[in-house]
Amino acid sequence: MQIEFQSVTHTYQSGSPFQATAIRNVHFSVQSGEFLALIGHTGSGKSTLAQHINGLLKPTEGQVLIDGQDIHAPGYDKKTLRQKVGLVFQYPEHQLFEETVEKDVGFGPKNLGLGEEEIANRVQEALEKVGLPYNEFKEKSPFELSGGQMRRVAMAGVLAMRPEVLVLDEPAAGLDPMSREDMLQLIKGLHQSGTTIIMISHSMDDVARFATRALVMKKGTVAMDGTPAEIFLHADELEDMGLDVPVICKLNNTLRQLGLPLPEGIYEEDALFSALMNLWKGGEKDAQ
Amino acid sequence: MLSDMTLGQYYPVKSTVHSLDPRMKIILLILAIVAVFTAGNSLAFLPVAAYIVLASRLSNVPFKMLLKGIRPLRFILIFTVVLNIFFLPGETVWLDLGFAKITKEAVITAIHYGIRLILLVMFSSLLTLTTAPVTLTDGLERLLSPLAKIRFPAHEMAMMMTIALRFIPTLLEEADKIMKAQSARGADFESGNLLARAKAMVPLLVPLFVSAFRRAGDLAMAMEARCYHGGKGRTRLHVLKMKKNDYIALLSMAVLLASVILISRFL
Amino acid sequence: MKDAIFEVNNVSFSYEEANEKAMDQVSLSVPEGAFYAVLGQNGSGKSTLAKLLNGLYLPTSGQVLVCGMDTADEKNTWDIRQNAGMVFQNPDNQIVATIVEDDVAFGLENIGVAPTQMPGRIEQALLDVGMLEFRERAPHTLSGGQKQRIAIAGILAMEPRAIIFDEATAMLDPQGRKEVFAAVQKLNREKGITVLWITHFMEEAAQCQHVYIMEDGRIVMEGAPEEVFSLPEKMQALRLDAPAAARLAHRLREAGMPLKAGLLHMEETAKEVARACKLNSKA
Structure with missing residues (x-):
């Protein structure tokens, strides 16, 4: 499935005195199987962009095409679109509402008009995917779970629609390091099993570790688009935008400034470790 | 739009009316309502209308904004007037529809009611347009605070x-x-x-x-x-103090009230 | 040694409805003027600790002293809360008023400060957190970091000796987090306000003077960040992640590179690694 943004502009409350353009002339496309990170300062338009992907927001100008078709053209099947593109909002546990985990996760499939048996299957599958054993959790109230578990139930609620593309708005926000890592591994697993991932993130370390591509937003426009390695070559520009770069990337840049002959753009711990070991051992050999 | 709603209808500009004590403004509104209801004939509405025009001038709130307050009530207004035209009793019949008679007296009274309603809404709007909701709350709290003695939780x-x-x-x-x-x-x-x-x-x-x-x-x-423990022993950042203008406003309202009573009684 | 602002002696605490102890035999001490951290996962008991420290909860056993006052004595409650303010996690849920300066005034109104004294104290507090220009704004139009700084100003105006931060940056973006942490560092440095920084962010704890690590209601480790974080195995056993620079330095040291122990921050690690590598190539 291919997602394509063609010169998309979105203006909130167009024509009123409160008018504000959130994204401007955004142009890019995403192919099946990508893990795209959307990065940007708060207010850079990431969330607005994300809500265009499944048609929750309609472009003021431009078009959003899915497999070449304009999703706002008359007669386009929005219901199928919402099924194909799952959207997980920030703090999704705040949207739980049913008495039991099973009913809550089943809300999406029920809206799709599926039969009871199919719903049960999907709920089971989705709960297992997020690492919550079905039999143990199905009868529990979502409100008596821990924060990390509630978030996973909310994720399962979206996964039960069996989306091909999963859009996640800061899926790890507010979690402690342990639940955070679990959540990121879960998303990584989904990506590996074939789901296209579009993830909004503030953490450059997460982007460095998981994304295959990153889109940097600045004041509603796309400022950079490339692989993490390409993006982190522009560490200075990122910092000017108020964005962080991974600590390893900073360390590499500082070491280079201190005169070590390291390659540009290293952002992974393992890579820097081997580069430094080579350098150090190389020095040792030269000395001998 | 969202931020618009929180402000209610508050119109944030500086003016003599804005800077009046909220307690005084609430009292003035009550007196204005009394004046509107005391007005026994349409002529008595004249000073009231003049008063509101003058007040809106002083408040730097465009008169249009005051009229806007009437808009949501236009159906009730029309309904009241029409109903009264048809069903109030009167002597001088202008039109006989069979099921109801339209009389001169009914038309005059209906218009009177309509004007009364419009004036009431305009006075209330003037209060909310010139007083921030929080200030209004403050004023209400302090006006009602004597009632704490009878355990009213002001x-x-x-x-x-x-x-x-x-x-x-x-x-x-x-x-x-x-x-x-x-x-x-x-x-x-x-x-x-x-x-x-x-x-x-x-x-x-x-x-x-x-x-x-x-x-x-x-x-x-x-x-x-943050040490909140109810209203006891609590001080306030904004101290409400009646100033010269507040008393002038009260005096002007007294004059209005007197003129309305005189006109209703003698004209 | 200076007097302890917070003194926790063998404190245990259980919530009424639960059998398990949320806090088990915890002891700690924070001296006046210090900047200490409590680090732990959710459910480790660190937020319970925060609430015990200003008398929102009372210990089941043991004693909590704040500026020498026992929290169990009801007479002390308001003095304690005035001396040891608290900033919470959710920026939205601790702002009471619809205008910034009214909110900063809230605490002052509660403790009965004379109205004539309020404007000066409010202005100073807002200035100290760099929010003076926002004094007439509505809180919901501010960013998360700005709201937290307003919350800090509200505490600051009460002229406390210490402030407890209960995961005050957990819901902020990296920028907001930095902005709030920097403001707090400044208060500690320039005003001598004692800070207890409760967090699950390693990078923040690494910048404090002393760290208590909590797990399952107990303190399992404590010490200067350089000592605590240079033990990556131990960190990992607690499922806490050591800062990236410390982790790399540790790996390099294990592999034989002659680095000094206790490397934690990016700059010093870089300098030390560069020194080691250059030394080798010159030798």
Whole structure:
């Protein structure tokens, strides 16, 4: 499935005195199987962009095409679109509402008009995917779970629609390091099993570790688009935008400034470790 | 739009009317209502109307804004006038429709009622346009505080109103987000009959209530940590003090009231 | 040694509805003027600790002293809360008023400060957190970091000796987190306000003077960040992640590179690694 943004502009409350353009002339496309990170300062338009992907927001100008078709053209099947593109909002546990985990996760499939048996299957599958054993959790109230578990139930609620593309708005926000890592591994697993991932993130370390591509937003426009390695070559520009770069990337840049002959753009711990070991051992050999 | 709603209709400019003590403005409104109801004939409305025009001039609020306050009430207004025209008794019949007679007296009285309603709305609008909701709450609290002796919870009521005003935009934003999130899971808030639509609200309302309760718990704890322990021994940042202008305003209202009574009695 | 602002002696605490202890035999001490951290996962008991420290909860056993006052004595409650303010996690849920300066005034109104004294104290507090220009704004139009700074100003105006931060940056974006942490560092440095920084962010704890690590209601480790974080195995056993620079330095040291122990921050690690590598190539 291919997602394509063609010169998309979105203006909130167009024509009123409160008018504000959130994204401007955004142009890019995403192919099946990508893990795209959307990065940007708060207010850079990431969330607005994300809500265009499944048609929750309609472009003021431009078009959003899915497999070449304009999703706002008359007669386009929005219901199928919402099924194909799952959207997980920030703090999704705040949207739980049913008495039991099973009913809550089943809300999406029920809206799709599926039969009871199919719903049960999907709920089971989705709960297992997020690492919550079905039999143990199905009868529990979502409100008596821990924060990390509630978030996973909310994720399962979206996964039960069996989306091909999963859009996640800061899926790890507010979690402690342990639940955070679990959540990121879960998303990584989904990506590996074939789901296209579009993830909004503030953490450059997460982007460095998981994304295959990153889109940097600045004041509603796309400022950079490339692989993490390409993006982190522009560490200075990122910092000017108020964005962080991974600590390893900073360390590499500082070491280079201190005169070590390291390659540009290293952002992974393992890579820097081997580069430094080579350098150090190389020095040792030269000395001998 | 959201921020617009929180301000109610408050029109934030500086003026003599804006800077009046909120307690005085509430008292003036009450007296103005008395004046409007005392006006026994249409002629007596003249000084009242003049008063409101003058007040709106002094308040730097465009007169248009005052008229806007009437708009939501236009159906009630028309309904009242029409109903009165048809069904009030009178002597001089202008038109006989068989089921009802339209009389001169009825028309005059109906118009009188209509003007009365318009004036009432305009006075209330003037208060809310020139007084921020929080200031208004402050004024109400202090006007009602003598009632604490008979255990009327004036401070608690005012605190509740302030907190409500504070959280309305937050909860509206949250409602919008939850609605979008449930739509992303295929929820449909728009189609279906009344029952279906009411049922569709459950996935919105439950999380909204859960969130409101969580916020209330958090807020209570934060308030306690900041030494909040009710209205007892509490001082206020904004001290309300009646100034010269407040008494001048009161005097002007007294003049208005007197002239309305005189006109109603003797003309 | 200076007097302890917070003194926790063998404190245990259980919530009424639960059998398990949320806090088990915890002891700690924070001296006046210090900047200490409590680090732990959710459910480790660190938020319970925060609430015990200003009398929102009372210990089941043991004693909590704040500026020498026992929290169990009801007479002390308001003095304690005035001396040891608290900033919470959710920026939205601790702002009471619809205008910034009214909110900063809230605490002052509660403790009965004379109205004539309020404007000066409010202005100073807002200035100290760099929010003076926002004094007439409505809180919901501010960013998360700005709201937290307003909450800090509200505490600051009460002229406390210490402030407890209960995961005050957990819901903020990296920018907001930095902005709030920097403001707090400044208060500690320039005003001598004692800070207890409760967090699950390693990078923040690494910048404090002393760290208590909590797990399952107990303190399992404590010490200067350089000592605590240079033990990556131990960190990992607690499922806490050591800062990236410390982790790399540790790996390099294990592999034989002659680095000094206790490397934690990016700059010093870089300098030390560069020194080691250059030394080798010159030798």
